[in-house]
Amino acid sequence: MDKAKAARAAALELALLNDVRKRAALRAMAAALRTNKNKILKANAADVAEAKKLVSAGRMTAPALKRLMVNESKIEEMALGVESVAKLPDPVGRTLGTLEMDRGMILEQVTCPIGVIGAIFESRPDVVPQVSSLCLRSGNAVILKGGSEAQHSNKALAEILAAAAAGVTGVPDGWLQLIETREEVKEVLALDEYIDLLVPRGSNEFVKFIKNNTAIPVLGHADGICHVYIDKNAQKSMALDIALDSKVQYPSVCNAVETLLVHKDIAKKFIPDVVQLYINNGVEVRGCLKTRSLSKGVKPATEADWKTEYLDLIISIKVVDDICDAIDHINKYGSKHTDAIVTKSAAAAKRFFESVDASCVFHNASTRFSDGFRFGKGAEIGISTNKTHARGPVGLEGLVIYNYRLRGSGQIVADYTGPKAKKFTHKRIK
Amino acid sequence: MDKAKAARAAALELALLNDVRKRAALRAMAAALRTNKNKILKANAADVAEAKKLVSAGRMTAPALKRLMVNESKIEEMALGVESVAKLPDPVGRTLGTLEMDRGMILEQVTCPIGVIGAIFESRPDVVPQVSSLCLRSGNAVILKGGSEAQHSNKALAEILAAAAAGVTGVPDGWLQLIETREEVKEVLALDEYIDLLVPRGSNEFVKFIKNNTAIPVLGHADGICHVYIDKNAQKSMALDIALDSKVQYPSVCNAVETLLVHKDIAKKFIPDVVQLYINNGVEVRGCLKTRSLSKGVKPATEADWKTEYLDLIISIKVVDDICDAIDHINKYGSKHTDAIVTKSAAAAKRFFESVDASCVFHNASTRFSDGFRFGKGAEIGISTNKTHARGPVGLEGLVIYNYRLRGSGQIVADYTGPKAKKFTHKRIK
Numbered sequence: 001m002d003k004a005k006a007a008r009a010a011a012l013e014l015a016l017l018n019d020v021r022k023r024a025a026l027r028a029m030a031a032a033l034r035t036n037k038n039k040i041l042k043a044n045a046a047d048v049a050e051a052k053k054l055v056s057a058g059r060m061t062a063p064a065l066k067r068l069m070v071n072e073s074k075i076e077e078m079a080l081g082v083e084s085v086a087k088l089p090d091p092v093g094r095t096l097g098t099l100e101m102d103r104g105m106i107l108e109q110v111t112c113p114i115g116v117i118g119a120i121f122e123s124r125p126d127v128v129p130q131v132s133s134l135c136l137r138s139g140n141a142v143i144l145k146g147g148s149e150a151q152h153s154n155k156a157l158a159e160i161l162a163a164a165a166a167g168v169t170g171v172p173d174g175w176l177q178l179i180e181t182r183e184e185v186k187e188v189l190a191l192d193e194y195i196d197l198l199v200p201r202g203s204n205e206f207v208k209f210i211k212n213n214t215a216i217p218v219l220g221h222a223d224g225i226c227h228v229y230i231d232k233n234a235q236k237s238m239a240l241d242i243a244l245d246s247k248v249q250y251p252s253v254c255n256a257v258e259t260l261l262v263h264k265d266i267a268k269k270f271i272p273d274v275v276q277l278y279i280n281n282g283v284e285v286r287g288c289l290k291t292r293s294l295s296k297g298v299k300p301a302t303e304a305d306w307k308t309e310y311l312d313l314i315i316s317i318k319v320v321d322d323i324c325d326a327i328d329h330i331n332k333y334g335s336k337h338t339d340a341i342v343t344k345s346a347a348a349a350k351r352f353f354e355s356v357d358a359s360c361v362f363h364n365a366s367t368r369f370s371d372g373f374r375f376g377k378g379a380e381i382g383i384s385t386n387k388t389h390a391r392g393p394v395g396l397e398g399l400v401i402y403n404y405r406l407r408g409s410g411q412i413v414a415d416y417t418g419p420k421a422k423k424f425t426h427k428r429i430k
Numbered sequence: 431m432d433k434a435k436a437a438r439a440a441a442l443e444l445a446l447l448n449d450v451r452k453r454a455a456l457r458a459m460a461a462a463l464r465t466n467k468n469k470i471l472k473a474n475a476a477d478v479a480e481a482k483k484l485v486s487a488g489r490m491t492a493p494a495l496k497r498l499m500v501n502e503s504k505i506e507e508m509a510l511g512v513e514s515v516a517k518l519p520d521p522v523g524r525t526l527g528t529l530e531m532d533r534g535m536i537l538e539q540v541t542c543p544i545g546v547i548g549a550i551f552e553s554r555p556d557v558v559p560q561v562s563s564l565c566l567r568s569g570n571a572v573i574l575k576g577g578s579e580a581q582h583s584n585k586a587l588a589e590i591l592a593a594a595a596a597g598v599t600g601v602p603d604g605w606l607q608l609i610e611t612r613e614e615v616k617e618v619l620a621l622d623e624y625i626d627l628l629v630p631r632g633s634n635e636f637v638k639f640i641k642n643n644t645a646i647p648v649l650g651h652a653d654g655i656c657h658v659y660i661d662k663n664a665q666k667s668m669a670l671d672i673a674l675d676s677k678v679q680y681p682s683v684c685n686a687v688e689t690l691l692v693h694k695d696i697a698k699k700f701i702p703d704v705v706q707l708y709i710n711n712g713v714e715v716r717g718c719l720k721t722r723s724l725s726k727g728v729k730p731a732t733e734a735d736w737k738t739e740y741l742d743l744i745i746s747i748k749v750v751d752d753i754c755d756a757i758d759h760i761n762k763y764g765s766k767h768t769d770a771i772v773t774k775s776a777a778a779a780k781r782f783f784e785s786v787d788a789s790c791v792f793h794n795a796s797t798r799f800s801d802g803f804r805f806g807k808g809a810e811i812g813i814s815t816n817k818t819h820a821r822g823p824v825g826l827e828g829l830v831i832y833n834y835r836l837r838g839s840g841q842i843v844a845d846y847t848g849p850k851a852k853k854f855t856h857k858r859i860k
Contacts, residue, residue, distance in 0.1 A: 012761055012785065015784065015785070015787070016784055016785060099805070099806050101799070101804065101805070101806065105795060105799075107805060107806075110783075114817045114818060115787070115817055196817040196818065197817070197818055211645070212645065215641070215642065215645075217647060217816075217818045217819075235840070241840060241842050242840065242842060244842075245842035245843055245844050249842070249843045249844050249847070250843075331442055349837070354445065354446055355442065355446060357442060358833060359833055360834045360835075360836065361834070361836070362835075362836040362838065363835075363836065363837045363838060364837070364838040364839055364840050364841075365535060365836050365837075365838025365839075365840070365841045365842075366838075366841065366842045368842075368843035369531070369535075369838075369841070369843060370834075374531065374843075374846070374854065375529070375531070375537060375834070376529050376531065376537075376854065376858075386647075387544045387545050387626040387627070387831055388544060388626065388627055388647045388819040389647075389818040389819040389831075391831055391832060391833060391834075392833065393834075401817055401818060401819075401821055402821060403788060403789055403791060403821060403822065404790045404791070404800075404805065404821075404823075405783045405790075405791050405792075405793075406790065406791070406792040406793065406795050406799060407779070407793045407794070407795075408792065408793060408794040408795025408796075409794055410665070410668035410671060410672065410794050411794075411795045411796065411799070412671050412672060412674075412675035412679070412796045412798075413675055413679045413680075413796050413798035413804075414675050414679050416804070417679070424804065426806040428806075
């Protein structure tokens with residue numbers, strides 16, 4: 001496919017772009033968003049007009065319409081976001097390690113861009129500047145495929161950003177490709193020859209569909225079934241604070257808690273209060289038999305509840321026999337996203353850290369801290385529940401890989417083999 | 431599938447095994463190989479007897495039979511290999527970074543096992559102790575699927591190794607699973623729910639088949655189309671040494687050179703000598719028109735030659751206009767494995783390092799150095815040409831990932847949002 005080929009060719013050139021020029025291009029992109037705000041608003045108005053018809057016809061939800069809408073302050077946010085990416089340190093060209101293999105033969109491991117990133121997303125036009133800026137910062141070309149409902153907005157944004165970056169010497173044409181609506185997501189998923197990594201943004205079903213239909217590595221997560229486990233010797237007020245914050249501070253996001261696990265020895269003291277607290281904050285509580293025996297207003301939780309990401313003001317509560325039981329539950333039903341323990345016991349925390357198979361494991365803190373900005377990364381390309389490449393909140397470090405650069409002085413392997421073989425020094429320099 | 435489920439369960443326990451016990455288990459495995467050598471030899475004899483019939487019937491090649499055969503010294507090599515893995519530093523539990531998010535809230539990034547590794551391999555029984563020991567060292571459970579021609583040998587080895595490791599406290603049952611011959615490779619490829627990473631060992635076609643038929647991440651390489659580029663100001667004797675070593679030192683392996691690229695300004699001086707050198711060493715030379723005009727005994731190279739991994743004493747030579755031309759050729763036809771430049775110019779080397787899209791890029795050294803042992807890793811699980819996770823020769827570091835461990839003191843996100851938001855300190859500790 002022509003656009004994918006163009007991106008692949010641009011990626012080779014973009015890998016050579018130095019830090020100063022990448023920053024200049026990003027600043028130009030931010031400035032262009034501001035100067036072209038009327039163009040963006042006009043394009044967005046066309047999308048919104050169409051979307052309103054869909055909402056009236058019941059074919060789009062009100063929240064989806066809201067996510068689609070762009071106004072002046074949102075454009076300013078986009079510009080600030082691009083500028084903040086410009087300020088992040090260049091992730092490319094960092095030496096990860098240096099080894100003397102032998103005298104006059106130095107092996108360096110150096111970070112480099114991955115190549116071509118494919119971003120597939122639903123109705124949020126702000127993904128365009130966000131993902132494009134992270135990709136440019138890390139020297140990657142990007143192929144964007146947005147939803148049809150945002151087609152005018154996405155096109156305007158992509159054109160503005162590409163034109164602005166093109167004004168900086170060394171930025172290759174074609175590094176930012178927008179795939180238009182007519183073309184199908186499936187086509188992008190088949191481009192494993194041209195796309196090195198896919199970054200999907202959207203609902204669980206959307207991400208699951210992508211993961212199950214491509215040979216390209218996918219950085220992201222489908223489910224975010226997070227747990228908070230209240231250990232037998234948790235400090236009660238802290239446990240209540242964390243249980244509440246993890247659920248209600250922003251219930252519709254992946255790092256919100258879905259299931260609260262409570263040690264049986266603290267259940268009698270803790271459950272009535274936490275249930276009351278949830279109910280007072282508008283949370284529907286579903287619980288196991290023991291939970292329901294300890295508190296009123298709790299609906300029965302079924303097997304399905306332990307597997308469900310509510311993304312809503314609903315929580316399920318289960319009483320467990322001990323920390324092992326809690327860990328087993330998490331490893332069985334969790335989605336390897338974020339799980340927290342509340343306990344005064346350092347030993348229990350250590351055990352939880354080592355036994356829970358998740359990207360983020362927290363002790364005495366809300367699951368909601370699982371986030372690239374809060375983790376000090378400056379920006380986030382996504383949260384990954386993968387077991388390879390990058391895990392948890394992923395910043396620019398997930399958009400680079402490394403290669404090995406060997407500087408020799410004519411060495412050949414024949415000299416290092418056989419009975420008179422020269423020995424490697426293998427002296428670690430860095 | 432039961433074996434995969436058992437491996438998944440074992441992986442969770444194995445992740446907790448400490449360094450001392452992992453080393454004890456590996457030493458026990460090495461010892462057991464030695465004490466059970468007769469059992470191994472007997473099992474191997476059964477495989478070899480069957481294989482000899484296949485060779486007679488023309489259904490197996492002589493080199494494949496040779497790879498299958500195990501003798502006492504090979505068993506000793508296996509045991510030494512396992513012992514050397516025991517001596518490598520534990521890759522699990524290493525702190526990659528520590529950040530103070532705020533006072534009393536410390537975020538650590540710590541290495542952990544990936545989980546379950548699937549190894550699919552052809553007729554070499556020595557893969558069983560090698561891959562098993564690397565997986566145990568890194569705290570991963572392993573599912574092995576060998577070829578039917580080595581079934582008795584693989585079964586004996588797997589049983590001996592599992593029994594030996596089981597004698598060490600804390601080693602869970604089921605961490606080493608051998609999938610028997612009757613079951614198909616395709617079944618293993620479908621186990622994406624249970625296997626986190628596949629490590630194939632075998633021919634190009636074998637690895638390609640695996641990569642194209644699974645949703646599980648694959649660590650490995652199909653092709654090894656490596657290049658040596660002789661720049662215009664290369665030192666001639668060095669260029670000849672490297673050109674020869676890269677081809678003939680071991681021609682049937684992935685890091686041997688397949689195509690020699692020669693700058694046009696040095697072609698007249700260099701090509702007649704390198705062609706003669708190759709011919710004297712039994713190498714068939716194929717060349718472009720210019721190469722053939724400069725030297726006798728060169729067969730014509732076609733487009734297919736630039737895309738072919740000969741794995742044999744055959745080389746293709748192409749004269750290029752300049753370093754850009756060489757880089758373009760490599761990025762077009764190479765397999766992102768290992769490419770080398772021979773030049774006196776530091777600027778040319780720098781350009782080559784930055785522009786060639788390969789896992790290993792070498793200056794004035796033979797491509798044959800691309801190897802885990804030579805790179806000082808102590809052992810190699812494979813060479814990867816992927817663009818994510820791990821690239822180049824991969825040691826134990828490719829069998830671990832990390833998670834984030836946050837130690838708080840009751841922090842909730844609500845306190846870090848809104849107009850009175852507390853600020854993160856984001857102080858880098860390590």
